[in-house]
Amino acid sequence: MKRREFLTWVGIGGLATYLPVALAACSPQKTELPLTVSATNSEGYQSIGTLDQLTEKGQLLSKELAIGSVLVIQKPDNPQEVIAVNPSCPHAGCSVNWKADQNAFICPCHDSKFAADGQLLEGPAEEPLKRYEAKLEGKTILVKAG
Numbered sequence: 774m775k776r777r778e779f780l781t782w783v784g785i786g787g788l789a790t791y792l793p794v795a796l797a798a799c800s801p802q803k804t805e806l807p808l809t810v811s812a813t814n815s816e817g818y819q820s821i822g823t824l825d826q827l828t829e830k831g832q833l834l835s836k837e838l839a840i841g842s843v844l845v846i847q848k849p850d851n852p853q854e855v856i857a858v859n860p861s862c863p864h865a866g867c868s869v870n871w872k873a874d875q876n877a878f879i880c881p882c883h884d885s886k887f888a889a890d891g892q893l894l895e896g897p898a899e900e901p902l903k904r905y906e907a908k909l910e911g912k913t914i915l916v917k918a919g
């Protein structure tokens with residue numbers, strides 16, 4: 774094998790080895806769980822995950838329900854119950870996050886603050902978060918999707 778052929782062969786091998794790693798490093802990180810949303814049951818509820826997933830992550834976000842995005846948390850005073858809200862802030866539409874240490878949903882854009890039940894605590898938002906019916910069936914989290 775000639776020197777030039779050898780260097781070409783090594784270069785292609787190195788590229789094949791490192792390209793997938795480089796592409797993986799450059800891809801955006803997922804902040805959401807890969808939740809599997811089930812079909813709507815006869816009562817209009819859809820499963821968006823399990824209590825174990827919720828306990829591990831502190832909040833579950835699904836964007837795949839027919840009603841749009843849904844953010845689910847455990848009820849602070851009773852972790853065996855769940856609360857589901859539309860995470861879209863009524864001020865300008867940023868997505869709120871649950872902050873357990875503050876016992877509130879906080880909007881990252883202009884710091885509006887909402888109680889666990891979605892009620893407005895501090896503006897500039899002027900309306901509460903929209904609530905959805907949610908319940909646990911065993912360890913499965915169900916949200917009313919319509």
Ligand code: FES
Pocket residue numbers: 862863864865866867880881882883884885896897898
């Ligand atoms: S968008 Fe949430 S406070 Fe402005």
